[in-house]
Amino acid sequence: MRVFNVFMQDEKASEFILSEFDIFSIVGFNKPLRVIGARAAVKDDGILRLRFEGVFGNPIVSGICLRRAPKSSVPQPTHEYFMCTNCSTQIEYPSPQKKAIRTKSVAKYEKDIQELKDTLKQKTDECYQSWMSWSAANEQLQKVRMDLDNKTFQTYSLDQSLEEQAMKLRDLASKYGHDQKSWTKAISNIEQKVKIMKQEHSELSREAHECADSIPDLNKMVFAVRALVEQCEDLKVKYNDEQIKRRKLHNQLQETKGNIRVFCRCRPLSKSEVVAGCTSVMDFDAAKDGDLGIAANGSNKKSFKFDRVYTPKDDQVDVFADAAPMVVSVLDGYNVCIFAYGQTGTGKTFTMEGTEANRGVNYRTLEELFKTANERTETNTYCISVSVLEVYNEQIRDLLAIETSKKLEIKQASEGSHHIPGIVEAKVENIQQVWNVLQAGSSARAVGSNNVNEHSSRSHCMLCIMVRSKNIITGECTKSKLWLVDLAGSERLAKTDVQANKSSHIPYRNSKLTHLLQDSLGGDSKTLMFVQISPSDQDLSETLSSLNFATRVRGVELSPARKQVDTYELQKMKTMLEKARLECKSKEESLKRLEENLHNLESKAKGKDQFYKNQLEKLKELEGQVELKSSLQGQSEKHVSHLSEKLKGKEESCSRLQQKVVELENKLKETDRNHSTTYQIKVNDLEKKLREQMQQSESTSQALEHKVKEFERKLTEREENAECLSLRQTIKELENKLREQEQQPVREEMTNETERRILRSLSLANRRGSHGSATAKENDNLHEVRRKRSDPPKPAAAGISRVTKPSIAVQRPVARVKTTRGDAAVHGIKEKDSKKRMWTR
Numbered sequence: 001m002r003v004f005n006v007f008m009q010d011e012k013a014s015e016f017i018l019s020e021f022d023i024f025s026i027v028g029f030n031k032p033l034r035v036i037g038a039r040a041a042v043k044d045d046g047i048l049r050l051r052f053e054g055v056f057g058n059p060i061v062s063g064i065c066l067r068r069a070p071k072s073s074v075p076q077p078t079h080e081y082f083m084c085t086n087c088s089t090q091i092e093y094p095s096p097q098k099k100a101i102r103t104k105s106v107a108k109y110e111k112d113i114q115e116l117k118d119t120l121k122q123k124t125d126e127c128y129q130s131w132m133s134w135s136a137a138n139e140q141l142q143k144v145r146m147d148l149d150n151k152t153f154q155t156y157s158l159d160q161s162l163e164e165q166a167m168k169l170r171d172l173a174s175k176y177g178h179d180q181k182s183w184t185k186a187i188s189n190i191e192q193k194v195k196i197m198k199q200e201h202s203e204l205s206r207e208a209h210e211c212a213d214s215i216p217d218l219n220k221m222v223f224a225v226r227a228l229v230e231q232c233e234d235l236k237v238k239y240n241d242e243q244i245k246r247r248k249l250h251n252q253l254q255e256t257k258g259n260i261r262v263f264c265r266c267r268p269l270s271k272s273e274v275v276a277g278c279t280s281v282m283d284f285d286a287a288k289d290g291d292l293g294i295a296a297n298g299s300n301k302k303s304f305k306f307d308r309v310y311t312p313k314d315d316q317v318d319v320f321a322d323a324a325p326m327v328v329s330v331l332d333g334y335n336v337c338i339f340a341y342g343q344t345g346t347g348k349t350f351t352m353e354g355t356e357a358n359r360g361v362n363y364r365t366l367e368e369l370f371k372t373a374n375e376r377t378e379t380n381t382y383c384i385s386v387s388v389l390e391v392y393n394e395q396i397r398d399l400l401a402i403e404t405s406k407k408l409e410i411k412q413a414s415e416g417s418h419h420i421p422g423i424v425e426a427k428v429e430n431i432q433q434v435w436n437v438l439q440a441g442s443s444a445r446a447v448g449s450n451n452v453n454e455h456s457s458r459s460h461c462m463l464c465i466m467v468r469s470k471n472i473i474t475g476e477c478t479k480s481k482l483w484l485v486d487l488a489g490s491e492r493l494a495k496t497d498v499q500a501n502k503s504s505h506i507p508y509r510n511s512k513l514t515h516l517l518q519d520s521l522g523g524d525s526k527t528l529m530f531v532q533i534s535p536s537d538q539d540l541s542e543t544l545s546s547l548n549f550a551t552r553v554r555g556v557e558l559s560p561a562r563k564q565v566d567t568y569e570l571q572k573m574k575t576m577l578e579k580a581r582l583e584c585k586s587k588e589e590s591l592k593r594l595e596e597n598l599h600n601l602e603s604k605a606k607g608k609d610q611f612y613k614n615q616l617e618k619l620k621e622l623e624g625q626v627e628l629k630s631s632l633q634g635q636s637e638k639h640v641s642h643l644s645e646k647l648k649g650k651e652e653s654c655s656r657l658q659q660k661v662v663e664l665e666n667k668l669k670e671t672d673r674n675h676s677t678t679y680q681i682k683v684n685d686l687e688k689k690l691r692e693q694m695q696q697s698e699s700t701s702q703a704l705e706h707k708v709k710e711f712e713r714k715l716t717e718r719e720e721n722a723e724c725l726s727l728r729q730t731i732k733e734l735e736n737k738l739r740e741q742e743q744q745p746v747r748e749e750m751t752n753e754t755e756r757r758i759l760r761s762l763s764l765a766n767r768r769g770s771h772g773s774a775t776a777k778e779n780d781n782l783h784e785v786r787r788k789r790s791d792p793p794k795p796a797a798a799g800i801s802r803v804t805k806p807s808i809a810v811q812r813p814v815a816r817v818k819t820t821r822g823d824a825a826v827h828g829i830k831e832k833d834s835k836k837r838m839w840t841r
């Protein structure tokens with residue numbers, strides 16, 4: 001219940017008439033309702049109470065308008081009145097005659113009104129029916145539209161899937177194209193490789209055939225090689241024999257040259273001698289022939305004959321070149337002794353040991369031994385060991401021993417050879433070891449002497465090289481010695497001899513030196529003496545002494561008789577020897593050539609064999625590769641054919657799919673076209689029907705309106721009668737009575753129904769008659785209703801346009817289309833509800 005305060009200044013409430021008020025069915029909807037029956041009463045407490053009838057729902061009263069009641073110019077009734085006890089209103093009490101007339105006319109009016117109402121109700125129902133049918137048609141249309149949208153959506157999704165399929169198909173096609181290309185490329189590569197391999201195979205086959213053809217040649221070669229090997233073996237035997245012969249000849253040659261040979265070597269003038277103004281007394285004009293001249297005191301020139309004379313210009317290489325053949329004899333099993341004799345400072349140590357830059361006889365001898373031994377490795381094996389010792393004052397010192405103070409003695413063996421028990425024999429296998437041993441001996445010699453020069457001058461330094469040889473072919477074994485001796489200074493020897501003579505004389509045959517060299521001096525042994533001399537005039541006497549001694553030594557060994565006897569024979573022998581040497585040399589050369597040939601042939605045969613083997617292996621490998629490649633090619637060809645078949649199948653399915661898609665599209669277009677045309681026709685029909693119905697209803701409502709206007713006009717005419725005024729008075733009274741009777745049971749209300757109707761009619765008539773504005777408003781409302789009837793809602797306008805253009809709908813996103821459609825539908829339903837309500841009202 002809503003309460004409104006109504007203030008009326010200086011006016012009585014009873015003088016005001018409730019003319020109109022607005023009631024709204026739903027708050028905010030702003031659509032006023034027409035209230036047909038309403039009763040208002042102001043009680044003693046001043047509250048205006050309204051009662052509504054014929055209103056549905058929960059109406060809300062938003063405002064009340066009160067108007068002053070128009071003052072009536074109607075003459076006061078002369079009838080009888082009675083005063084209302086409640087509201088002090090005078091109510092006419094009509095006469096029974098009048099009353100009957102009034103009742104009759106009211107009944108007539110009521111009847112007319114009822115008829116009109118019925119007609120209106122009928123029309124309303126018709127309108128409602130038509131509205132309902134329109135709604136059903138609209139619903140159907142909506143449904144059709146939904147179907148269409150669904151179809152469109154399906155088409156769209158079909159389009160999408162079709163596009164996807166087409167894309168997949170395109171991808172597949174491109175992939176297959178790419179694969180096909182790569183496979184084609186790979187196949188062409190393989191074909192190329194196979195081609196090359198086939199070429200190689202044919203080449204190899206050809207080579208193999210050539211090899212196979214050359215096998216007889218190879219066999220021939222093998223036979224030839226075998227023959228050569230046999231020949232070589234034969235030659236080896238011959239070579240061995242020749243070696244023996246050569247050794248014998250060499251020995252004979254050495255012997256013819258003399259087993260003791262004396263080489264004279266003169267050192268250059270030293271700086272000190274040059275400074276001192278010493279002059280050379282040597283004459284080397286015939287030095288090449290072994291003749292040496294000495295100009296003594298510028299008068300008598302003395303001459304000496306030696307096997308070789310070396311001038312100061314001759315170097316170590318020249319000196320050793322003549323000694324080398326004798327050295328080689330050691331390897332043939334002969335004992336050899338090389339020693340240097342001469343005055344102190346004449347170069348004995350220089351000749352034997354030499355310096356690091358100018359290696360002497362010792363080092364070069366061992367170098368030559370190793371060189372020759374290495375040359376003979378095929379026929380002989382050699383074991384070389386070295387001992388270094390010193391003899392000083394008849395005492396033997398082992399220069400390689402750690403304990404140098406140990407006293408060593410010479411012992412004679414059973415076969416007559418002499419040896420020193422306990423002496424160190426260092427085994428040497430290469431020249432570096434030899435050098436190390438020589439250095440060790442040299443440094444040991446210097447140790448333990450206060451004056452090195454003095455000590456070296458007085459002592460004999462002896463290097464003993466022991467050679468054990470074995471002939472591999474004959475099995476012959478030999479053991480030989482080579483002594484390399486650097487004797488003490490000759491003047492010291494003399495002095496020592498003098499001193500020794502003075503004290504205790506040791507005869508030559510009993511001296512340690514003689515004992516040690518006994519094996520190598522005389523017999524089959526070969527001896528080489530270097531007589532070292534000084535060119536200085538100051539050393540002339542010592543030089544002459546040394547030369548005389550050397551001449552004696554040379555003379556002792558080469559007795560003139562033998563020499564003489566041997567002169568013719570010697571010449572003969574020399575010629576023979578030269579011949580033999582030449583033969584030997586040529587044989588050696590041919591042997592070497594043969595050996596080289598054999599070696600070459602062997603290596604060639606080996607190489608050929610290896611090559612043939614390699615070729616065969618390569619051929620096998622290539623054949624395997626060719627087989628593998630051909631199987632691979634077959635596989636790849638199969639794969640390619642399989643892939644091409646697959647591709648063909650895919651292409652066919654793709655074309656089928658594309659055809660299907662085209663068919664579907666056509667069908668869809670056809671269906672769309674049919675649907676749209678049928679829907680359009682339906683919609684047009686419906687619209688046409690609706691328009692007809694609307695026109696009908698409009699015409700009916702116009703007729704009704706016309707009738708209503710007629711009635712209104714009649715009512716207005718009637719209201720203007722005086723009866724109406726009296727009736728109004730009566731209504732007031734009746735209202736009062738009604739108010740009183742409201743408290744009573746319903747049964748009473750039913751009895752007063754006629755009265756109430758009259759009151760209502762009167763009230764309406766009152767309003768129409770007295771207030772033109774109210775009638776105008778009612779007319780407005782009617783006009784509004786008519787306008788609405790003539791302009792029915794067209795919610796499907798957008799939808800219809802979309803139906804006619806399905807392609808546009810397809811272009812739009814589906815969700816959006818749906819939403820728009822949903823909004824339209826909701827709006828349509830709401831509008832439809834409101835219409836329904838409106839029509840219901």
Ligand SMILES: Nc1ncnc2c1ncn2[C@@H]1O[C@H](COP(=O)(O)OP(=O)(O)OP(=O)(O)O)[C@@H](O)[C@H]1O
Nearest residue numbers: 267268343344345346347348349350456457488489
């Ligand atoms: N043929 C030569 N050419 C150049 N210099 C030489 C020659 N012979 C000897 N000499 C030099 O003469 C000097 C003396 O030589 P070396 O010591 O060998 O004499 P030596 O006879 O061994 O003396 P000693 O009996 O005292 O040992 C050395 O400096 C050496 O270099």
